[in-house]
Amino acid sequence: MNKPLVLHVGVSSCTDKLTIEKCAFQKGYTRPDCSEMIISVEEVCSVEQEHIITGIDVDQICKSLNNNKQIKVCTSDNAGRYVSIL
Template identity: 40%
Template sequence: MEQKKTVVVTGFEPFGEHAVNASWVAVQELKKLGLGPAVNLHVTEVPVEYEAVQNLLPSLWDQYKPQLVVHVGVSGMATTVTLEKCGQNQGYSRPDNCHSCPKSGCCVEGGPDCIDSAIDMDLVCKSVNNSDLGVSISVSEDAGRYLCDYTYYVSLYLGKGRSAFVHVPPLGKPYSAEQLAQALRAVILKMLDLLEHSTEVQHCQHSH
């Protein structure tokens, strides 16, 4: 019998103008949908705090030993479900919910400037856009140098590239929580499929 895969999906707590964080609402909806009988899905809410991320992420990787960790964040500028290709190590000066930011301005001192996901986001995007989901998917190479980008980099570093970051638009702009959850489900199942066929981690090839 094939062993079940383990996937951890995170959303963020409210911050700034996002009194309700669409990412966590969508992740809770995804939990109701599930990822099918072959996948153990664990979801968790991430504080919008750099230090909390540094403490939480290693424990998620250690505790669940997941095949894949997918972080979901909200972007007020997004109008599509956006797949982030890479995480950046430096440039973190925007204060978090506790009004603090990393002293060094980076995620992992001495880490590479940029880490690419082991997953080909262009392929995931194309595949899901070709299905009749009714939710538009796009890709991005800049996760924004705030908690989203920070979380993504730390997770890519810990998980040797077996991590993904998905930005979702605020609720109702234009998608409902249910639609976002359906999109996340489709995207994550495709990512798992691709991960089975690739194990190499690449450092960033493109110029920023």
């Protein structure tokens, strides 16, 4: 069975960089997005852990993207609990 790839990207007014999260939370996404929408399910993905840590080398991804110089990227291990509903 193929597992889905989810990239948790953080957006913040405190930085001018795109933030790639090293972790995510299973629950607790209760804040409305910019369209005043709130996610309608309690859990955002079907995993057992409440705090999910990636196995992907996020630091290497950021290093590679920053070498491109067209985009500024950093990492975070302090994921927020905000989901933008598309």
